[in-house]
Amino acid sequence: QVNLVESGGGLVQAGGSLRLSCAGSGRTFSTYNMAWFRQAPGKERDFVAVITWSTGTTYYAGSVKGRFTISKDNAKNTVYLQMNSLKPEDTAVYYCAASRLSYSTAGRQYDYWGQGTQVTVSS
Secondary structure, three states, X not given: OOOEEEEOOEEEEOOOOEEEEEEEOOOOHHHOXXXXXXXXXXXXXXXXXXXXXXXXXXXXXXXOOOOEEEEEEXXXXXXXXXXXXXXXXXXXXXXEEEEOOOOOOOHHHOOEEOOOEEEEEEO
């Protein structure tokens, strides 16, 4: 069992930065692939980024590549999403998710989810 709690969301102006955190519990947290997804009002949940537990390899959605960075601190059981050069279209609820086996871009492949944190980017 893994519990995930996101934090760090808020209101920021376009061009600004935010860092989201996702704190995980459980002895085996370090062996999970960790991802961030987001869901804007009236839209489906979209993949943002993932980091693999074994090699730390990262993958990003095209819309955030070069602006967002995912990282993981196993000692702190925490995964981060550094978001720079934010745009109004980045406004969404951001969720972290964990999977033992998959690092897919499909949300259905993930076993555990946090409650989400709101990110609002004003123009």
